[in-house]
Amino acid sequence: MTRFEVVTAVAAPPERVFAVSLDVEVHTGSMAASGERVVGGVTSGSLRDGDTVTWEARHFGVRWRMTSRISAYDPPRHFVDEQVRGPFRRWRHEHHFEPDGRGGTVMRDVVEFAAPLGPLGAVAELAVLNRYMPRLIATRNAHVKAVAES
Numbered sequence: 001m002t003r004f005e006v007v008t009a010v011a012a013p014p015e016r017v018f019a020v021s022l023d024v025e026v027h028t029g030s031m032a033a034s035g036e037r038v039v040g041g042v043t044s045g046s047l048r049d050g051d052t053v054t055w056e057a058r059h060f061g062v063r064w065r066m067t068s069r070i071s072a073y074d075p076p077r078h079f080v081d082e083q084v085r086g087p088f089r090r091w092r093h094e095h096h097f098e099p100d101g102r103g104g105t106v107m108r109d110v111v112e113f114a115a116p117l118g119p120l121g122a123v124a125e126l127a128v129l130n131r132y133m134p135r136l137i138a139t140r141n142a143h144v145k146a147v148a149e150s
Contacts, residue, residue, distance in 0.1 A: 009107075013099070017076075033139070040054030055067075067086060068081040
């Protein structure tokens with residue numbers, strides 16, 4: 001299993017960054033390069049506690065579907081999305097929003113994931129996913145930051 005953190009400074013208050021981070025359209029905009037779209041569950045607007053959404057996207061030339069659920073929800077400080085069904089053996093993404101003392105937010109993402117396919121998946125984690133996934137989250141965060149600061 002892999003665990004990583006991505007920290008992003010955002011010049012907007014935690015309430016705004018929290019709300020933007022749960023917006024379905026903002027998420028799909030942040031993942032435009034992979035053609036991500038919603039194919040089930042909450043299809044627009046803001047996600048809330050217990051909501052599920054099914055995303056479809058293309059990564060590594062393969063079309064993937066992942067259904068995730070908002071499993072923890074503490075506005076404007078924290079929420080968690082976890083895979084219910086999809087390509088990973090495990091996927092848990094914690095989103096933390098802390099005031100920076102200057103009117104902005106320190107957004108901290110903590111992601112834990114495990115690839116499927118036993119030893120073959122472990123090799124994929126080490127060889128590819130350990131670098132790919134933090135970059136993907138950083139790309140998403142750059143988009144969230146741009147929207148929240150606009």
